[in-house]
Each structure stands twice: as C-alpha cells, then as structure tokens.
Amino acid sequence: MFKNFRNKFNKMFSHDIGIDLGTANTLVYLRGRGIILNEPSVVALNQKTGTVVAVGTQAKEMLGRTPQHITAIRPLVDGVISDFEVTEEMIAYFLNRAQADGRKFLGPRVVIGVPSGITNVETRAVRDATKNAGAREVFIVEEPMAAAIGIRLPVMEPVGSMIIDIGGGTTDIAVISLGGVVTFKNLKVAGDKLNNDITAYIRGEFKILIGEKTAEYIKIAIGTVLAGETPLEAVIKGRDLVTGLPREVVITDADIREATSQSIDTLLEAAKEVLETTPPEMIADVMNRGLYLSGGGALIRGLDTMLREYLKIPVHIAEDPLTAVARGTGVILENLPKYFEVLIQNEDDLPPAR
Ligand SMILES: Nc1ncnc2c1ncn2[C@@H]1O[C@H](COP(=O)(O)OP(=O)(O)OP(=O)(O)O)[C@@H](O)[C@H]1O
Ligand SMILES: [Mg+2]
Known part of the structure; x- marks a missing residue:
C-alpha cells in the first residue's frame, strides 16, 4: 500500500533515471522511455575559463585535436573516477539532458552502475558526484549484476x-x-588496454605513432582473436618516428592478434x-x-x-x-522493491574491503 503510494508519488514528482557510467561510454535510461542517451564519456574543457566546452560525442571528436587551451578529458580511467569535478559536470550534463522535456518537482532517483570490487571511497565518490549533479536519491549497483539483470539472467534464483x-x-x-x-x-x-597494446606494437614494429582513435578503429575493423582463412587488412596513417613525417602502413589481423x-x-x-x-x-x-x-x-x-x-x-x-548494464539499471528502476537487496545501499552496507 505504502509502496504503491510511494511509486505514484515518485512518478508524479520526479524522474527515475538509470546510468551506466562507463569508462568509454555513458548510457542513460529514463523510466518509461528506455535508453535515451548513449555517448562517449568525454568532456572538453576550456582551461582559460574553466568552463565545459562540450560533452559526449562532440567532445570525443575533439580528442587529440584540441588547441592548447582546450583539453578533452576522459574523467574515468580503469572504470574508476579519476577526475571528480569533471565527472560531476558530466553526470550533471547528462541528467539535465535526460530531463530536458519537462523538469519535475523533485530531483531524479538514480540507479547507477559501478565496477565490482570498487572500494568504499570510490563508491562514495560516485554517490557524491551523482548527488551533487542533482539526484535526490542514489542507488548503486555493481555492473556485472546490472548486466546480468539487463540480459534477464535469473539472478534472484538459487x-x-x-x-x-x-x-x-x-x-x-x-x-x-x-x-x-x-x-x-x-x-x-579491457578495450582501452587492447588499444594501448596495439599502439605500442605498431610503434615497436613499424616505427610509427598512431592515436587512440586509430588504434580503436583498427581493433574493431580487423581485430580477431582466431586466424581466419583470408587475412583482414587496414591501411593506417601515423607519424614516422624517425622522419617525423606522416606515413601509411598496412596492418593485418595477425598484427592485432600478436599485439593483444x-x-x-x-x-x-x-x-x-x-x-x-x-x-x-x-x-x-x-x-x-x-x-x-x-x-x-x-x-x-x-x-x-x-x-x-x-x-x-x-x-x-x-x-x-553494449547496452546490457543500462538496460539492467532500467529493470531495477521498474522493480525497485524486488531488486532492493542487490543494491549497495550506502557505505555502511558495503561488503568488507576487498
Ligand atoms: N566490435 C567491437 N570489437 C571489439 N571491441 C569493441 C567493439 N565495439 C566496441 N568495442 C570496445 O568496447 C569498449 C567499450 O565498451 P563499453 O561501452 O561496454 O565500456 P564501458 O562500459 O564504457 O567501460 P567500463 O565498463 O570498463 O567502465 C571500447 O574499448 C571499445 O573499443
Ligand atoms: Mg561498462
């Protein structure tokens, strides 16, 4: 009875939002609507004024291509917040956009995914960043749990x-x-490490320097962990380490396999x-x-x-x-009472440090 009332109350006065705060991509799920945002976790900052120039897709376009006073930052590294203030700005930006069509009376309730094995301090950072960004209540769920719920595995069963x-x-x-x-x-x-492996290998083998985006591009375009019958190839451009000038090389799937x-x-x-x-x-x-x-x-x-x-x-x-965690946060929002016990409630309920 009370739960029913609480649910109705929430629907009337606030949004319920699920967030997959990923190292690479942030996805936002709006209750009743589904996934409404899916953008790279990148923020571009103007160092002179300290203001945010762009967030998400627009900011990712700028990675490695900014003039000196603008920096494009990935505020999460290895699944953990490395730049607290920028993460907060990013969450605030996404929360704002999620509520763009009609702000409600109260701040949103937010279910947010964090990597498993995250420390109490890190969990707290995520909680604080989300609260400061305008959330009224924050529920934290471990990402593999959210992913399992998102793909409808029977997580509550024995x-x-x-x-x-x-x-x-x-x-x-x-x-x-x-x-x-x-x-x-x-x-x-994970994906970033594979990109770095590829960059390091190409530097070592071909003596050319490539950027993060190029490494990711060839990983996705021709990467395969098993050799197929026909080799896959890609032509990439980078800077020759010896001459300092641009140079093209042909990379094959065998190179990617060796690198990774x-x-x-x-x-x-x-x-x-x-x-x-x-x-x-x-x-x-x-x-x-x-x-x-x-x-x-x-x-x-x-x-x-x-x-x-x-x-x-x-x-x-x-x-x-790619959307499993975000869909999982959505399923949790739609059935908060059922999934209450899978949530990390607050620091006091956290499992002992591991
Ligand atoms: N087709 C593909 N083949 C190989 N890798 C891919 C492919 N598509 C995407 N990726 C990689 O998947 C990674 C992004 O995945 P995802 O969005 O699940 O990460 P995330 O949730 O942001 O990160 P995390 O969970 O570690 O915080 C990137 O490293 C990207 O290069
Ligand atoms: Mg993820």
Missing part, C-alpha cells in the same frame, strides 16, 4: 549465472546467485580462475546454462569461440551487449 562484462576500462567476471555476487574478479584489462595476445591470455586465465573458485553446484549450473558476454568487448571477433574451447562450457554473446 542458480549460478556467470557473466563477463568487458568494457573500456575494466573486465568484470562474476558468478551470481540469489541476488548476490558469489565469486568475482575485476581486472583492468598477452591481454587476451590474461582474460582467459582470469575467467578460469573464477570458475575454479566457484562452488561445485554452481559450476554445474554454469556448465549447463553457459556464460554470457556483455560490454563492448563481447564483440571482439572469435572471443566467444576461444572462451568456449578454453573453458569447455557454452558461451553466449548477450543481445546488444
């Missing part, structure tokens, strides 16, 4: 569900049962470790039901097959893997 969310900054590997994370591992080997093989091995190894520390009953569940891949890294060509062969269990790529 069944082991395994998820690997490979984002830009972090990979979260978790086995979930009865609304809780049973075993997990969080590593800073160590990081991919680290991922496989970590997934195996999580399985090895999972209680037997739940291993049986995972063997029957398979593991699910989400996040942008789920789209790395051949990774599903490689995991299947390495772990000897079925592997599924989540439908629309």
Whole structure:
C-alpha cells in the first residue's frame, strides 16, 4: 500500500533515471522511455575559463585535436573516477539532458552502475558526484549484476549465472546467485588496454605513432582473436618516428592478434580462475546454462569461440551487449522493491574491503 503510494508519488514528482557510467561510454535510461542517451564519456574543457566546452560525442571528436587551451578529458580511467569535478559536470550534463522535456518537482532517483570490487571511497565518490549533479536519491549497483539483470539472467534464483562484462576500462567476471555476487574478479584489462597494446606494437614494429582513435578503429575493423582463412587488412596513417613525417602502413589481423595476445591470455586465465573458485553446484549450473558476454568487448571477433574451447562450457554473446548494464539499471528502476537487496545501499552496507 505504502509502496504503491510511494511509486505514484515518485512518478508524479520526479524522474527515475538509470546510468551506466562507463569508462568509454555513458548510457542513460529514463523510466518509461528506455535508453535515451548513449555517448562517449568525454568532456572538453576550456582551461582559460574553466568552463565545459562540450560533452559526449562532440567532445570525443575533439580528442587529440584540441588547441592548447582546450583539453578533452576522459574523467574515468580503469572504470574508476579519476577526475571528480569533471565527472560531476558530466553526470550533471547528462541528467539535465535526460530531463530536458519537462523538469519535475523533485530531483531524479538514480540507479547507477559501478565496477565490482570498487572500494568504499570510490563508491562514495560516485554517490557524491551523482548527488551533487542533482539526484535526490542514489542507488548503486555493481555492473556485472546490472548486466546480468539487463540480459534477464535469473539472478534472484538459487542458480549460478556467470557473466563477463568487458568494457573500456575494466573486465568484470562474476558468478551470481540469489541476488548476490558469489565469486568475482575485476581486472583492468579491457578495450582501452587492447588499444594501448596495439599502439605500442605498431610503434615497436613499424616505427610509427598512431592515436587512440586509430588504434580503436583498427581493433574493431580487423581485430580477431582466431586466424581466419583470408587475412583482414587496414591501411593506417601515423607519424614516422624517425622522419617525423606522416606515413601509411598496412596492418593485418595477425598484427592485432600478436599485439593483444598477452591481454587476451590474461582474460582467459582470469575467467578460469573464477570458475575454479566457484562452488561445485554452481559450476554445474554454469556448465549447463553457459556464460554470457556483455560490454563492448563481447564483440571482439572469435572471443566467444576461444572462451568456449578454453573453458569447455557454452558461451553466449548477450543481445546488444553494449547496452546490457543500462538496460539492467532500467529493470531495477521498474522493480525497485524486488531488486532492493542487490543494491549497495550506502557505505555502511558495503561488503568488507576487498
Ligand atoms: N566490435 C567491437 N570489437 C571489439 N571491441 C569493441 C567493439 N565495439 C566496441 N568495442 C570496445 O568496447 C569498449 C567499450 O565498451 P563499453 O561501452 O561496454 O565500456 P564501458 O562500459 O564504457 O567501460 P567500463 O565498463 O570498463 O567502465 C571500447 O574499448 C571499445 O573499443
Ligand atoms: Mg561498462
């Protein structure tokens, strides 16, 4: 009865908003509407005036292309807030846009995803940044849990569900049962690390310097962890380290494989470790039901097959893997009472430091 009233009250006077605050992309879910924003987590600042010049897609276009007094910043690194003030500005900007068609009486209630294994201090930073950005109430959920909910795994049931969310900054590997994370591992080997691997390899092998965007572009265009019958190629432009002049080279999928093989091995190894520390009953569940891949890294060509062969269990790529966490925050918003226990309520309820 009271809950009903509370829900109606909330609908009338405030928005309910879900946020996937990712290292690479921020997605915003508006209750009753779905995902209404999906933009890179980038902010461009004017250093002279200290003001925000652009946020999201517009700001990402500026990465590596700004005049001296403008800097384009990615305020989250490795899944964690590295620049608190800029993160706050970014959240405020997205919250404002989410409420653009009719601001309500009260600030929004916000469900926001954080990487698993985040420290209390980091959780607090996310909570404070979201509050300062105008949220009335903030509910925090671990990203792998949100992803699992987003792809409708039976997280509240006594069944082991395994998820690997490979984002830009972090990979979260978790086995979930009865609304809780049973075993997990969080590593800073994800999309950004692969981009860096590629940049370093091309610098070493071809003696040319490429930017972050180019590295990401070739990773997505020709990267595959398994060799196919026909090689994939891409022509890239960079700066010759010797002459200092622009130069073109042809890169193949074999180059990308070589560049990223160590990081991919680290991922496989970590997934195996999580399985090895999972209680037997739940291993049986995972063997029957398979593991699910989400996040942008789920789209790395051949990774599903490689995991299947390495772990000897079925592997599924989540439908629309890049939006799984945001959709999960949406499902939570639509059923807050049901999912209350999966939320990290406040610092006092946090699990002991890990
Ligand atoms: N088709 C693809 N193949 C390989 N990688 C991809 C593909 N599409 C996107 N990615 C990578 O996925 C990453 C972004 O994924 P996602 O949006 O899930 O990350 P995020 O949620 O912002 O980061 P995090 O969860 O670590 O905070 C980027 O590194 C991007 O390069
Ligand atoms: Mg993510």
